[in-house]
Amino acid sequence: MFRETFCLVMFLFKKILPVLHLLIRPFIKWFLHTFTRLCELQRICYGAKAGANRTKQVERSLTMSHNRRIQELIKDLNQHVEHCDDNEFIGFSGRAVGIVMREKCIKPHCHPDFPALFGQCVTQIWGYKRLMIAVEKLRSEPYDAANIVHERKLLELWNELMPDTPLETRITKQWQEIGFQGDDPKTDFRGMGMLGLENLLYFVKEYRDAARHVLSHSMHPRFGYTFAIVGINITSMAFRMVKEGSAKTQFFNICKTAPNVDHFHMFYSFLFYQFDSFWMESEPRNIMDFSTIYKNFEEWVLHALKNDDTVFNSNPLIEII
Template identity: 55%
Template sequence: MIIYNIWTVLQWYVRPILKWFLRKTTRLCELQRICYGDIAGAQRTRNVEKSLSLSRTKDVKEVISFLDRVVLEKQFVPNNFHNLLDPSISIIMRVKKINPRLHSAFISPFRSCLEQIWSYKNLVIEVEELRTIQFDSNNIEHEEKLLKLWSLLVPDETLESRISKQWQYIGFQGDDPKTDFRGMGLLGLENLLFFASQYPRASSHVLSHSLHPTYGYTFAIVGINLTAMAYYLLKDGCAKTYMFNAKQYLPNLNLFHRFYCFLFYEFDKMWIESKPQNIMEFSVIFKKFENAIRTELADPASVFRINIEVDIV
């Protein structure tokens, strides 16, 4: 703790001197060096975010506060990017003395970083709101989503009634799944539904493993536990590696669902490879899995994809 505090103090004084020296020798500000030198994706965006957050310049701080406020007002959406980011970029370039005619190549990568940074902040709020919505059996939309989950996972078997022991087949604890969604709210159901609808082959593959006579586990309960993992990885910023390296997408709810699907598929793979004697080994394997994911996310070059492997267990 003492060493950390000393390092923090040293950074406070040394950082401006180092930035001044590099500016004089390279004729580029820190943001330019990042946008020109770092690989596009998590490495570049996280470094831009760090540079902006450490800035002591009043105008830069005001831009950050403005964009943060826009996110809270739920106005940071693609249709507004032009009106929000153009003036923000202009202010930062003016403050950093970046000539737009000489450094037009800076604008595009810097804009992409800003889009990713504040889309991520917007996603955190969106996911939090979904998590706080409790499953309501009197809500027709909630009920329809739950029934759809059954039909997607077990298309060849009709659900005899809404309250049924059949729910245990797909890994709920009792006869009524609504009690299992308490911790993660509607987010847990939305994650499971996305996995079953968007990755039918992968979800069917995982469900078949969960029904294994020796290595089986409760599919839905594990899925809700993985929702919690994805949620906390998002909240503490570890998920930025996944989000910022997804080149075709900005951080949004669909991308969060895809992240969850990746976690579910990979956890299932680790579980089967671990050959557990019984479900009592779940907490140990789950923690091992979380540590492995955190280690992988610590590498800004990591890219995550679901690669279906045909196996016989």
């Protein structure tokens, strides 16, 4: 009875707390502004640690702003980020800095550091949105066997992983040696499209020794698994984390400017390498344990990403073996 009551109280507390925060937030902002003579964005830029901690707070502050011009700015940047070119994107930060300084009455000669600090956060925030769009574009591009570029990349994947074993024909059971399900890998890319292939290819080219190390584990007589299929599942995990926003911690910490697709590939490579270690340490009974181990690994990653100081470093992959 006590446990049920306690759970009910905690549930209600979690529901009520955000509402209370919204109600008292204007008073807190007024109080801090009165005594510090700084607006919320200034306090964040000057006081928060650079990286995820600062940029997440800036993004939250902008999102919750009631200032009409700032709301219009956010709406306009969100509308243009999908179709802007690199030169137009560079102008995002300058435009945002100008509007915020004008609306918040921030004098440049009194606060010379603010434009650079705030501008960097703007670049990271909308750079992440550009990354989401670029990754989604790759995911939605289906593998096309009639596309010579797609075919060339698939054959390159084989050659990188199996340099001493020529592929006999395009459609062959040999593909199963690197973890595809059947004779033709194109069917395995249906869920993640070209993103799945691009991730695998980046991993095996940029971290060749680490990738071959993982491939050798996938061929273990007791704990083996399907290398390519697991790799595509890791693509799905990385894509989900980016889309839901949990991966912001990683990208805001490793990128001082806007993250790009290569940063996503590096994030994927880290996840695949770490999943392999996680899998081997779990000593699965058979491949039927995959769902449980995959879920446990994802929960471990998500828990780590809740800490704003978390950085998944890919350097160990370069040094492997």
